[in-house]
Amino acid sequence: MADRRDGPTKADWVGAGLSALTAGGIEAVRVERLAVILGVSKGPFYWRFKNRDELLQAIIEFWKRDFTANLIEQTSHFDTPRERLEALAELAVVSTSGALDVAKTECALRAWAARDPLPRAAVREVDAMRTKHLTEEFKLLGAPHPLAEQLAKAIYLALLGLYTVRQYTPELAEEQSFLTGVRIALDAAQIQSHSTDVSAAEKQA
Numbered sequence: 001m002a003d004r005r006d007g008p009t010k011a012d013w014v015g016a017g018l019s020a021l022t023a024g025g026i027e028a029v030r031v032e033r034l035a036v037i038l039g040v041s042k043g044p045f046y047w048r049f050k051n052r053d054e055l056l057q058a059i060i061e062f063w064k065r066d067f068t069a070n071l072i073e074q075t076s077h078f079d080t081p082r083e084r085l086e087a088l089a090e091l092a093v094v095s096t097s098g099a100l101d102v103a104k105t106e107c108a109l110r111a112w113a114a115r116d117p118l119p120r121a122a123v124r125e126v127d128a129m130r131t132k133h134l135t136e137e138f139k140l141l142g143a144p145h146p147l148a149e150q151l152a153k154a155i156y157l158a159l160l161g162l163y164t165v166r167q168y169t170p171e172l173a174e175e176q177s178f179l180t181g182v183r184i185a186l187d188a189a190q191i192q193s194h195s196t197d198v199s200a201a202e203k204q205a
Contacts, residue, residue, distance in 0.1 A: 007044035010058065015099065017059045022104045026112045029056065060122045065110055066097060068126050072133055072145075078163035081140040082186050087180040092159055092174040104171075131156050141186065142193020151185045 008016075016037045019064045020021040031052055049055045113119040123176040131137060134152030139145060158181055166173040 006136060007040055007047070008038045010048045012038060012169055013045060013048055013055060014058050014062050016103060017055055018062065018100055021059065021112065022101060022108045025108065026116070029059075031055075056118065056182070060109075064122060064126055067102070067106070068129055081137040082190070084181065085134070085137050086179075089155070089179055093162065093178060103166040106163045107167060122148070129158075138185075138189045141189040143189035144192065147192055148189065151189060155182050155185050 013034060016034045020030075020037070031045050033040050035045060045055075049058070071088060071091050075084045075090060078084045078087055095107075105108050109119060110123055115121040120143070131149075131152050134156060135145070135148045138148035140158050141148075143151065155178075158178055162173050162175070162178050188193060
């Protein structure tokens, strides 16, 4: 009798599922197909998951963790919000995460979310988490909340655009252009902070 400790792990099934999603959309995420990819029968799948729906939830949780929470954590040791945001931007434009194409994975999740409320809720949660983090960092730079939120949305929308054009017009998907835009946004926040400080000092004079 096969030992349940043998064969693909949960992480293996999730990775295969994400790769299938990226390559062929949600219809491609089928237990039979993933078993072939992993070189096993369907049986070992049910050692790790109750059903396909549980795998799909695990795929979503992996994306939320590895494509957002982990990136924020990797930049948390920097001393200033500018350093953290610059480092985060650099991580965000890396083309691969393990064996996964970052841009294709992001776009595949969003294409799935357009058709299914399960990933749609997760995408909305991730978008909110990412823009909230960016907004808070811009506020720490000294930007007032309305400006901080606008700058956060501007660079986030630019990043999503970068991911999209990587697939269709790769020559347009220039990472340095995106990073320049991030630096301009950071400069705008700091200029606003300086202007506010000057105005406050003049009122006290």
